Amino acid sequence: MSAIPFRCVLLVAILSVLGGTADAQPARVQAERSASPAARQAPGLDRHAPEAGSADSLRTVSLREALRFFRENNLSLRRAQSAARALEGEARQVKAYPNPTLQATHEPHWRGDTHQSETYLNLSQKLEWSGRQARIASAEKTAAAARARASADSARLALQVTEAYVEAATAETRRRRLEQVTRVFRQADSSMAERRNEGDASGYAVRRIQLERARYEQRLAAARLDARSARRQLALLILPDEAPPVAAEPLPGATPPSISRGEAVRTALRARPELRRWQSAVAAQEAARRAARQEAWPDPSITAGYKRQSDGFEGAFLGIGLPLPFFDRNRGAAEAESARLRAAQTQQALARREIRNEVRRARAAYASTRRQSQLLEGDLLRGSGDLLRIAQTSYDEGEMSLVELLDAADAYRDARIRSVNLRADLWTRYFSLLRAMGQPIDLP
Template sequence: MSSSPTRASPTRAPDISRKVPEEASADSLRTVGLREALRLFRNNNLSLRRAQSEARALQGEARQARAYPNPTLQATHEPLWRGGESQSETYLNLSQTLEWSGRSARIRSARKSAAAARSRTAADSARLAQQVAEAYVKAATAETRRRRLAQVTRVFRRADSSMAERRDEGDASGYAVRRIQLERARYEQRLAAARLEARSARRQLALLILPDEAPSVAAETLPGVPPPSISRREALRAALRARPELRRRQSEVEAQKAALRAARQEAWPDPSVTAGYKQQSNGFEGAFLGIGIPLPFFDRNRGAAEAATARLQSAQTQQTLARREIRNEVRRAYAAYTSTRRRSQLLNDELLQGSGDLLRIAQTSYGEGEMSLVELLDAADAYRDARLTRIELRTDLWTRYFRLLRAMGQPLDLP
């Protein structure tokens, strides 16, 4: 038997263009779009819940800061005696602390702290939403990659069966049979790895958007059209206007300013007023009124004021640093996105458009006996490489698009 590649009859051409059906397990999965994934994230994400709980805790503290101190009611009985004589005095006291110096400052500080906590929650939500978007892109890509590999693997399975029949008929060389078997084994391994990657991506997406012990979810296919172009000036302007981190830093500065005012006013003590009723055993009785004022001889709250001043300076520095970091982040995200978008247009328009035609031409040549089966399968391999290259490029493009939206402080959504 000759070891050279044999020519195939026209009836042996495998239908490579036939769509391979989805796995049954994938069909039973819940498939979500990006908008639904983000909605589920806002309802179920545990990290976001924790941040929201911390914000509510500070909101409760701000509400408590508005409460007045409770009055104190005290009853005292003093028995007195001398020799065989005895007397007694009975007091009924009501005391109330008057917060007139630092009350308004403390309330304002608590409110600003609660506002800063809400801003931090908004910033955390935006950061976590970016993780959801990237997990969604990975899950969608993993599903597409699995389908493409399943499609090409199906071709090699058919080719392996066809070559085995031809070998039994004496119409195929041993080299061709072993080559097809090797290619099939290689693609079976790739398909198994793609299935494992798809399951892992589903679980990661479910971890971010679903409650505990919820089943995994699949992501819808990414749009075939590329995301829109964005100008650099527009990106910078939007970021400096809408980034939640800037609102967070501004809220923290306002909170520290309020805390500094409260610390300075704490140096002025709050007086207390006492009123009561006194009754003596000799029949005398009457009301009394007193006032107490702490004297700020030793504690003038200077240390707390100095600490508040330092925290204010730190918050202002963080605000300036945040603006610089956001500008740099936008520039990096914009450069990465525009570069990937140009590369995507180049490959889609010039280099990858002919991959489907190449496979179709190879099928036609094989059906007419002008191409060996091994050559046809090499064309299928090239088709697989082109498809996966396009998938990876689309993944990179959408990931960088969502990162640019995140850097701009814009809602994450498909255009």
Template sequence: MSSNRWPLRAALASATCGVLYGAAQAQTAPPLESLLRDASAPRLSVGEAETHAAEGRAHQARAWPNPVLDLQVENVGGDGPYRDFQSAETTLSLGQTLELGGKRGARVAAALAELDTARSRASQNRVTFARDLFVAYATAEAAGERLVLAKDGVELAQADARAARLLVDNGKEAELRVLQAQAAVSAAQAEQSRAEAEADAALARLSALIGGEQTYAAVTPGVLDRAWTVSAATAQPPAVAVAQAEQIATARKLDLERRRAAPDVTISFGIRRLAGDDATAAVAGVSLPLPLFDRNRGAVKAAQAEADAARARLLIAQADATADRRGAEGEARAAERSAAAAREGEAAAREAYRLAKLGYEAGKLPLLELLSTRRDLVAARQRHIETRLARAKACADLAQANGQIAFGGAQ
């Protein structure tokens, strides 16, 4: 088998994944951007549902206390003149509780802060999901390339075995060389079986991640070689945004609990009908609870502790975000250099194998030298795949650290 097929196979590796699975009509996964845009993953649904719940609580927080309609009938069902309704006193009143101390405003502010927190979590969840989707997609493409590489390895090993048999038949090699070549074929076939299992598993994980029932036999190629660019961070990292929203929410809750210590006043106004005197009179009242036993001190203490913890979590999130960003930037630069070096190493290994094959066929090099250069070529191609996958993961991690969608989509 001529070694000039390697560049062509490398270019077509991802595009031929569907054929490798033996399903000519199998569905190929949509492009990465389309998967994120159309994804109905449970992980995204959770964030949306929690945001809707927070919106409902914020709407409810604006509601005023309901008025109370009270009807009382007195001086009935007794003895003497009170035996019937002739001396009844009927009072119809309407009472309204007035929240004092700014409770309503504090309650609304706390609910809105919780809504901002839910939105921040949903945004963080979307950025994290985009990163995981990017990595799963790139991993599936890399697994497909490994499968192509394994099949190529089998074909090359079989070609070497045929060449060894020809030289043995011509008396130029010992029978031992054929056995060595056949052992190399068996090893390559085992590697192909392993690569097939890994490719199936990678596609299954991709399908599970997006939460759909559709299974894929391949991915749209090009993710590993696309020139992904990550712009400089223009906003807070998602984890910091969430921690800051939580800190504000706990501060609003603390303010609300402090204001709840102030008692509320209930005022009422009504009409009283005096049946015995055949007269009507107005009634009015004011009620005020006495804060003797419950001054909400426990709730204030708990809210204060929660606020302190939220401030500490914010400091931790800010420090972690800075470290994660710097680490991701370093990993991205190193991954880019490794990918470039692996590409050059693959080209050198391919040329070395070509020369070794020519030398072996001319009887100038032993079979062991040919087998060694072939193993080096397979290993070089494997390293190139792995470094390209590592570069894609590093790009995704850097985008996540910057609070951005890993492949340029909108949040």
């Protein structure tokens, strides 16, 4: 048998695997999704399940499941929510009235052999009327600001989870692509060695195939390490301690929708929790300033009681106590609250400006990546397929060497990996834009 038919067989094997990558992915996705119900148990999945030796046997989670597990298990989110609940408790406590004071007093008196005594039973109550409503309003607005801050922290952490999910899904796709190409060169290496023993292949061709296989084996090993690391990072963010790594489902092949800059900015100024936080903070400081000014007029105390003397006289009494604001009129506290109010108003204006800039940057980055993705997945990717067909024809006609053919296959592989990376950037920037707009992160 001549060397040319064998080269044609080798070329067909390479092209069938490389060109069939897109066709093989849906079947792999379906297989992974069929295993995902096991991962949809309790948030912890199976804490004691060992990590599978094969990536395909790992349990997979969808983006929606990952975000649900995050809300149930993430410690940083729990801390932010606990801080908000603490301020809510303080706001409820401010509404409580001060407790009355009950006091019993007995006063014995002696003068020689004469003995007298007086007994008092007092009930005192402080009346809060100067700044009570303002203090309550300030505490409630402070609690509302804490809830908005916890919501903003949740959105920020959810974006981190989403980015980890995209990285895990992309790492799995890179690994699968490299596994398919590496299998081709493993088979080619074995076949080429057999052909050399039969005298149908040169030593140079055998060595060239071995070097190419070694290069892809190294790439595959690095891709597997990256995939394992991405799985662990995803599990760390969404699952309890000691939980096994989980794999992410592949990213959708469809392109996310286009979002205009005006729509993005309007939505952000309406929905961003950071703006609600500073709006509540400004209202809280306004109420705190009113309370500080009103506290210049002190709260009175009313005292009522019963008195009995040893000579038989007894009766009830009523008194009122009113602190006189001669020296302390709470002016320093009022000035401090006014300064804090101005600082909160300034921060609110800065937050609006920063959110506008953040949305514009996120939208511009997303729009640019979306255009690049459409271009690459259209003209450029079809061009790489033409390159392989041209290489196949030239190789069959003896116009291209084996090295040139392998270079063409390598260029095709680079185009596919570049497409995978660009799709990861596309979804990452789409989710970042949703976060900048204050919208829930989810697939369209």
